[in-house]
Amino acid sequence: MSPADSAPDRRTSYHHGALRTALIDAGIALASEGGPDRVVLREAARAAGVSHSAAYRHFADREALLAEVSRHARAELAAEMRRRLSRVRDPRARLHAVGTSYIDFALTRTGLFRTAFGAAAAPGDGAADDPHRILGQVLDEALAAGLLDPEVRPGAETAAWSAVHGLSTLLLSGALPTTRPDIDAAVSQVLGLINRGLLSTFSQR
Known part of the structure; x- marks a missing residue:
């Protein structure tokens, strides 16, 4: 099990819609560092402090997050x-x-x-x-x-x-x-x- 999967799900600390914004912001930071290949949903979830499964509630897959970052x-x-x-x-x-x-x-x-x-x-x-x-x-x-x-x-x-x-x-x-x-x-x-x-x-x- 990866660190992202074992991380505590802290989505309840986000107001409605805020987690999605946090994931996009994390994706933007990743893209700034390394371009589109660096935008990974698991990494964005880790940066936002939530589990991988929580991120999937806002983005169906990595491509969906990448489209928003693009x-x-x-x-x-x-x-x-x-x-x-x-x-x-x-x-x-x-x-x-x-x-x-x-x-x-x-x-x-x-x-x-x-x-x-x-x-x-x-x-x-x-x-x-x-x-x-x-x-x-x-x-x-x-x-x-x-x-x-x-x-x-x-x-x-x-x-x-x-x-x-x-x-x-x-x-x-x-x-x-x-x-x-x-x-x-x-x-x-x-x-x-x-x-x-x-x-x-x-x-x-």
Whole structure:
């Protein structure tokens, strides 16, 4: 019998719904430490101070907990994107801010980043705190400002998302140099290509 199974069931010390929140918080902490593979229901139960069986009353399995943690991770990324966007008004600068916030989140909060877009996650679900939706809003602003060709707008999220996610993944894997100057140069090049590719041609007609 594992320590988690033999631990006293202290769920009565939690108010209604509080144990579920405690398990999610524990899952978030685990994801921050080691990404989605670290999110294990048994470990979350141990951290919350309850038995494994008590945790199952709130989550059917590990995947159910991971899905909740993934949603939180995406919400954290979305919040960072909105913080960056609050500082700028120019549509070009806002597109750049979305990209830099995404890449910086990947590099500084790697565990949550990997969890946000793991197997349990589905970007683009339309929630208000969905990073994909925020990117779409910024592109719509550029369209309204006359900076984005209406013919280019459909699918523009996919092009921009693929570029920043691809760069983030390559940096995290070590496939690209990771000194600060190298990272800054790569970010500048990729975001510059996105900006010019999506906005420049139409705005200069």
